[in-house]
Amino acid sequence: MDSNTIVWIVLLVLMILPLYWLFQSGSKTRKKLTATLVQLAKEKNSTLTKQDYCDKTIIGFCDQNQFLFYAESTQKGIVTKIVDLNQMKSCKIVTTDKDAIAANGKPTRVIDRLELSLAYINPETPNELLEFYNTANGSFALSGELQLIEKWEHLVNETIKKTVNANNK
Template sequence: MNLGVTITSAVLVLLVIAPVALIQQQQKKKERKILKSLKALASKYNCTLTEYEVFKNFAIGLDEKNNNLFFYKKNSLKEISQHVDLNKIKSCGILNSKKANNKSKQDNIARLQLILNPLDNIKHEQTIEIYNQTDDFQLNGELDVIHKWEHLIQNSLK
């Protein structure tokens, strides 16, 4: 009787743990692929990432020696690669676009972007879209990431 309960328990535990482990493994594989693409973008500009972060569907990195910022984002519809020479940027800020929500009477964040203002006022600002409600559905730590990278970029601009 105890052997039957033990075997049944082991099978049930495997049925619960196996899908979770597979999902985590797939997410790690996806993150490695995104990081590889970000590093390839940096090497294209003869840079080496000294600071980087990989998040669900994007990666952002900084070459502190050459003062360059790199961003790579991939979702089912598009792939975005961006390079910014921070030597040509005077300031960095966050654009938090909100959308009214009539049900909860609170505004929902629709888009989070890093805005990079150039030294030359003739050129347009550059934007790096960290989160878009239509692509990403729900916020999951992007606010922390964008604040961290705004701070890192501001320190690089000094």
């Protein structure tokens, strides 16, 4: 082999290795979060009927027991939450944004944080917040979080509506 071929092989390996490492670490995080979500469901004698994963967040739902399960991988570890949708009256998206200057020099608004806010029927109980995106946690660009949070806002509100209608009969 001549030296040019060896140099190209080394460069190729140096370019592929970080991508492989990045893919592997993301895959491990996803498996760990999925296992955590399944364990949370088992604790409530539930089975996940719907679930979605995006970046470092996983959310799942049991339509039989009306539980919402959430897990997020943070620098401090995995944060989990279980929400009983029978105790909720509404769900909405909370967007925190800030002013920024775009590459073309024009002012623009940039999303800083996306959360799903679930309000309890009891007004004295504080809202449950499920974070989907936060630039403070190292997320630099949205990669499907906005679509995911909109999907789950709709799903949760439909479930709450069905529960309220069933209780009023």
